[in-house]
Amino acid sequence: MENCRQIAKQIRIDCVRMTNSGRSGHVGSMLSMADLIAVLYEKILNVDPKNPEMPERDRFVLSKGHAGAAVYSALAQKGFIPREWLSRYYCDDGKLMGHISHKVPGVEFSTGSLGHGLPVAVGMAIAARYAKSPRRVFCMTSDGDMNEGSTWEAIMFAAQEKLSNLTMIVDYNRVQALGHSEDVIDLRSLKDKLELFGFAVREIDGHNCEEIYDALSKLPLDENKPSAIIAHTTKCKGIPAFENTVKSHYKFIPDEEIEAVIEAIKEAE
Ligand SMILES: [Mg+2]
Numbered sequence: 001m002e003n004c005r006q007i008a009k010q011i012r013i014d015c016v017r018m019t020n021s022g023r024s025g026h027v028g029s030m031l032s033m034a035d036l037i038a039v040l041y042e043k044i045l046n047v048d049p050k051n052p053e054m055p056e057r058d059r060f061v062l063s064k065g066h067a068g069a070a071v072y073s074a075l076a077q078k079g080f081i082p083r084e085w086l087s088r089y090y091c092d093d094g095k096l097m098g099h100i101s102h103k104v105p106g107v108e109f110s111t112g113s114l115g116h117g118l119p120v121a122v123g124m125a126i127a128a129r130y131a132k133s134p135r136r137v138f139c140m141t142s143d144g145d146m147n148e149g150s151t152w153e154a155i156m157f158a159a160q161e162k163l164s165n166l167t168m169i170v171d172y173n174r175v176q177a178l179g180h181s182e183d184v185i186d187l188r189s190l191k192d193k194l195e196l197f198g199f200a201v202r203e204i205d206g207h208n209c210e211e212i213y214d215a216l217s218k219l220p221l222d223e224n225k226p227s228a229i230i231a232h233t234t235k236c237k238g239i240p241a242f243e244n245t246v247k248s249h250y251k252f253i254p255d256e257e258i259e260a261v262i263e264a265i266k267e268a269e
Pocket residue numbers: 142143144171172173174175176
């Protein structure tokens with residue numbers, strides 16, 4: 001798993017630099033899911049940078065599209081896109097849009113407004129079943145996504161259809177755009193809710209690469225149900241001064257702090 005930790009570290013460093021040069025936000029949302037994205041792209045997803053459109057590839061949909069820079073970093077590390085593209089993130093002449101875009105090789109679907117990712121992922125999972133394809137569909141959602149009615153409609157339909165080829169990963173950092181989730185819409189026991197709605201559920205530490213790999217390599221959790229992995233994470237993980245803060249949602253690290261922050265990320269275990 002050491003390579004996954006190194007990839008996650010590089011994702012964090014890239015996101016700090018990209019949001020700074022793009023003068024954009026959401027660094028907290030990106031750092032929260034860095035370890036999940038690293039394990040997905042390094043160990044789990046059947047995808048090929050030499051053949052990004054291969055029909056039998058696994059599909060990954062990032063529903064929290066505002067954190068797309070973390071996926072762009074993973075795609076660059078895997079060879080889907082040139083690393084040079086990262087430096088022009090969120091710039092008028094760049095190729096990487098602020099919110100994740102399917103115009104970028106390796107990205108399946110553009111998202112931004114929350115609540116769109118899972119409904120599309122459910123459609124992809126049904127399509128795979130009709131095609132009798134072994135490909136799997138993964139969708140990463142956020143606290144904000146879990147406030148959206150369309151997400152819960154998709155959850156009910158996925159359970160009804162017993163879509164065992166679908167896995168939802170919740171980046172459960174308990175912070176969203178305008179506040180701590182318990183103060184906005186408290187999800188209370190998300191595990192109980194999802195189980196009652198017909199998903200098989202496992203909770204993990206979303207920063208422990210071994211635990212992430214163990215969960216994602218033993219899917220489906222139940223042969224007759226869609227799977228949900230609730231990943232307990234920390235907003236802005238890796239930058240102690242901004243961990244678990246609402247301001248990290250719209251934050252970028254200013255010029256005068258950036259080198260110290262990157263040094264700290266490099267030295268962290
Ligand atoms: Mg959140």
